[in-house]
Amino acid sequence: MSLRQMEYFMAVVDEASFTRAAETLHVTQSALSHQIKALERSVGGALLERMPRGVRLTPMGRAFRPHAELAVRSAAQARRAARAAAGAEGGELHVAAVHSIAVGVLPGVFARWRAAHPGVLLHLHEYATTEALEEEVQRGTADLAVGPAPRDWPGTVVPVGEEEIVLVVPFDDRFAGRTTVTLPELADRPWVRCAMEPVVEGERFLDLVCGRAGFRPHTAVFTEHTSTAVRMAAAGVGVCTAPSHIVGGAVGEDCVVLTPDPPWRRPMTVFSRVPPTGAAEAFVDVLRSTWPASGAAGGRAQADVCEAMGAVAGRLPREPAGVGPSARLRG
CATH class of the missing domain: 1.10.10.10 (Winged helix-like DNA-binding domain superfamily/Winged helix DNA-binding domain)
Incomplete structure (x- = not known):
């Protein structure tokens, strides 16, 4: 054979x-x-x-x-x-990513990569969930994946940054003049939900945090893609959650981005079956240096963010949303 x-x-x-x-x-x-x-x-x-x-x-x-x-x-x-181990000047690299990262982060990363390593061909594979990323890396479809930290991953996991989850409302919303909002203030609002919403402890993240804030979110529209949910929210259909790097360019145009109080952030990683070498290692370096900075949180909230980053992936603090420490998410 x-x-x-x-x-x-x-x-x-x-x-x-x-x-x-x-x-x-x-x-x-x-x-x-x-x-x-x-x-x-x-x-x-x-x-x-x-x-x-x-x-x-x-x-x-x-x-x-x-x-x-x-x-x-x-x-x-x-x-x-084997080709990549010789350096980052030739060959190809297959990168898998969740959709939000592919849309909001990787265009800038790929541009910097092409400027520094024009001889390496990049292949981008997009998926909706971390589980799909894990499967494709295990199957060998991708050399490495960019997304939320996987559970019990047998290979290499490298932290690269944080993804901040924000709330999107139209520019004429009653909260448009503010920068932060608590979940209880949104208890009576309709929501635009997305199939790519993070899942925590087997439950959709928004359902979990709203439940801890004392209400169940009313879903007005359910979409497949985060970018669609953002456009729906900007049109006034309902409030939506989205990674800040997807909606950043729309601020001041037809929507307003609000930071939840306390803020929601989740760590992002690169994971692979074997330690990155050659082109893969160089790509990780470019990714880390290009990753967008998270918004600043002050006082206790910032300390809680740091503490949450060291917690087990997918575990949220038990305090009610809107009054407790920052949440840590898993996609």
């Missing part, structure tokens, strides 16, 4: 056709069939069944597929890592 045979097998599976797989691999169909038959002999049975219209996996093929896919992805990642 060889890596090439597994690559050929995955090509047939992905294309669901020997003909299309041969075209993708730039080999003859007879050469492809020969390699697949050799692979099947080595595993002791048929992996693929030819159908009148395409190809389907046999039971043995279904069992074999995830292992072959992992082997092929790991080999590709090994090649990239």
Whole structure:
């Protein structure tokens, strides 16, 4: 059994056709069939069944597929890592990120990276949750991921900054002349919710903190993307929560950004299966130096932020929202 045979097998599976797989691999169909038959002999049975219209996996093929896919992805990642270890002047780097980071932080990071390392091709993979990031890094789709700290990660985790969660209201809102607001003051307001909202202790973050403030948020609209929720909030549909780096450019135009009192922040990290080297290490350095600074909090709130940063990921203080220490979030 060889890596090439597994690559050929995955090509047939992905294309669901020997003909299309041969075209993708730039080999003859007879050469492809020969390699697949050799692979099947080595595993002791048929992996693929030819159908009148395409190809389907046999039971043995279904069992074999995830292992072959992992082997092929790991080999590709090994090649990239070996090239990157020689330095950050060539090759490619696959970066996975949650959507808010991809939209709000990485454009500036990528611009600085391209200026310093024009020979390295960047591939960006966007996902909605930290769990999806973990899965893609484990599968070898990405060399590293940027997002909230994962739970029980077996590899390397490097802190890179904080993400501040703010509240967005329209410019003519009754709170528009203020900079901060407590949750109890918003108890009677409708909310625009997002599928990418952080989850804490198995519960959506807004439900959790509003519950601790003594009310249940009334959801007016539920959206898929944070950027959509921000536009809805600016139009007056309802209040929304969003990372500050997504809405920063809209301040003073058609919406107002309010900081919750106490503030909500969560640590952001880079995590990977192995310690970053070469291009990956250089990328982490650029990311850390470019990361946007969080807003300043004073007195007790600032001290509580520092204390929360050392807590277990995903755990919130037990004081009611609006009066207790800063919350620490997990996406």
